[in-house]
């Protein structure tokens with residue numbers, strides 16, 4: 648199952664997920680001048696970073712908005728990047744955060760679990776209801792695919808809706824979502840004990856971290872918020888379980904790290920590697936393995 652593959656990769660390479668949220672402003676001018684088309688610029692930047700980091704990390708996440716924003720050429724850059732990652736056997740997450748009625752969700756599943764944009768995992772937004780997850784289940788059942796469903800996000804506005812207290816137990820809304828995902832996910836557990844239906848839990852809020860980890864023992868977490876949004880190795884480690892059970896995403900903190908150095912424009916991928924190594928060290932010193 649895909650979740651066993653991810654678990655095993657985390658055992659070997661640690662928890663860092665490189666976020667390829669590639670804004671054109673993040674790309675050094677010298678690289679932009681070298682290529683004519685946006686798809687080439689996006690891909691070549693991503694490829695250099697991938698080539699310098701793939702031995703250190705288990706997984707890459709691409710937030711699709713950064714590619715959609717540049718139209719068809721942008722999406723071509725997305726496609727080329729995921730194809731490259733898959734060709735070198737890296738696990739890919741398409742951060743698409745979709746959620747819609749089931750007939751439409753069926754097409755989202757087809758769009759991102761098959762064809763030109765095929766990835767191993769996608770992110771989903773459950774706020775239209777749990778029936779929106781159904782079209783993805785046949786792919787998860789095949790063992791090849793997995794999802795990370797938004798549970799409690801990293802942004803300050805997470806408190807506006809996700810923290811509303813709801814009946815019958817007067818608990819935060821995100822626990823209602825978590826309990827249901829846990830129930831649906833039980834059918835899709837791999838031999839590692841985790842389900843291919845995972846959850847997104849922002850590392851920026853730590854108050855309930857232990858409770859969330861203990862309540863959802865079989866749920867694998869995608870944990871964003873490290874670095875630019877303020878979460879530290881100590882914060883995100885609270886969501887891990889014996890050093891596994893979660894991957895920690897950093898996007899700007901890795902791909903724009905070069906901007907802090909005088910020779911960064913020429914060596915952006917070296918500085919991405921350095922940022923990954925520092926992040927790994929920070930997490931490894933806290934995760935208790």
Ligand SMILES: O=C(O)c1cc(=O)[nH]c(=O)n1[C@@H]1O[C@H](COP(=O)(O)O)[C@@H](O)[C@H]1O
Nearest residue numbers: 710770800801847849871875876897898899
């Ligand atoms: O689903 C996500 O990945 C996600 C959920 C969340 O709660 N917060 C969050 O920041 N993200 C994504 O994680 C990435 C964070 O980027 P950086 O803040 O640059 O590391 C972006 O791609 C966000 O869209």
